[in-house]
Amino acid sequence: MKKFMLLLFFVGCASANNPIQKEMVIKPGEVRWLELELASNNIKLFCRNQPVKFHREGKKIQAVIMESYFSDLTPFNCDFNQGKKTVARILFKVVNREYKAEKLKVDPKKIKLSPVDQARADSEQVVLNKIYSSSLDRFQFSTSFKEPMTSLVTSLYGTKRVYNRQKKSQHLGIDYRAAIGDQVPATNAGKVVYAGDLFYTGWTVIIDHGLDIFSVYGHLSKPLVSEGKFVARGELIGLSGNTGRTSGPHLHWGMKVQGQYIDGFVLIDETKKIFKE
Ligand SMILES: [Zn+2]
Numbered sequence: 001m002k003k004f005m006l007l008l009f010f011v012g013c014a015s016a017n018n019p020i021q022k023e024m025v026i027k028p029g030e031v032r033w034l035e036l037e038l039a040s041n042n043i044k045l046f047c048r049n050q051p052v053k054f055h056r057e058g059k060k061i062q063a064v065i066m067e068s069y070f071s072d073l074t075p076f077n078c079d080f081n082q083g084k085k086t087v088a089r090i091l092f093k094v095v096n097r098e099y100k101a102e103k104l105k106v107d108p109k110k111i112k113l114s115p116v117d118q119a120r121a122d123s124e125q126v127v128l129n130k131i132y133s134s135s136l137d138r139f140q141f142s143t144s145f146k147e148p149m150t151s152l153v154t155s156l157y158g159t160k161r162v163y164n165r166q167k168k169s170q171h172l173g174i175d176y177r178a179a180i181g182d183q184v185p186a187t188n189a190g191k192v193v194y195a196g197d198l199f200y201t202g203w204t205v206i207i208d209h210g211l212d213i214f215s216v217y218g219h220l221s222k223p224l225v226s227e228g229k230f231v232a233r234g235e236l237i238g239l240s241g242n243t244g245r246t247s248g249p250h251l252h253w254g255m256k257v258q259g260q261y262i263d264g265f266v267l268i269d270e271t272k273k274i275f276k277e
Contacts, residue, residue: 172261202244
């Protein structure tokens with residue numbers, strides 16, 4: 001909340017020649033909510049010199065800024081430009097975040113995919129890339145994001161996994177304890193853009209929340225929505241299960257923002273502050 005107030009203060013003090021300047025801190029795998037008021041209509045937002053979509057209601061501009069899990073901690077700017085002129089600049093300092101590691105022993109056959117499985121996983125990746133390449137052009141929500149389950153979290157976002165002391169990967173979602181058939185609600189309002197069976201995450205539902213924010217629900221026993229349906233926050237979208245590559249029934253919940261999986265808990269915290277929930 002403090003950050004938000006400060007930002008408004010800076011907006012108030014901006015003169016015609018000096019762009020509004022503000023500093024914020026972000027960590028790898030996290031997001032920050034950006035909100036400010038700008039009168040001009042032809043504003044474009046660039047972060048790390050790349051265009052970023054934002055939501056607009058009158059003068060109010062809202063955007064979610066992400067930092068990749070694989071960040072090299074390089075600071076960056078987000079510039080609101082009007083033509084060639086920068087009218088507001090947010091300087092992001094990137095501070096490291098340590099993620100825990102867990103060691104797992106698994107059947108080596110499950111690590112190295114057979115050519116058939118590899119071909120399936122590769123072709124599904126092409127389909128997924130297409131789904132993530134377009135998104136609704138406005139935020140579909142006006143409430144905070146909410147955890148899809150209230151059960152025990154069995155694996156946090158960002159956990160580093162070392163399989164059989166060699167193969168390393170990262171768990172870029174949040175796992176909840178669940179039985180086969182537990183109800184899975186939507187984390188926020190949006191449009192169902194995928195409901196199908198995938199090699200890695202089994203029966204999977206993907207929801208587009210607008211402006212390149214997607215939620216993913218994996219290992220379902222059954223999806224209960226079809227593609228194209230608009231859902232409200234908390235609306236039932238499927239039943240938990242153990243489909244795909246999993247060692248037992250659980251819900252895998254992922255949040256993808258601007259092409260990167262981020263920590264859903266941070267998105268919940270950031271949006272709770274804004275929507276005062
Ligand atoms: Zn998971």
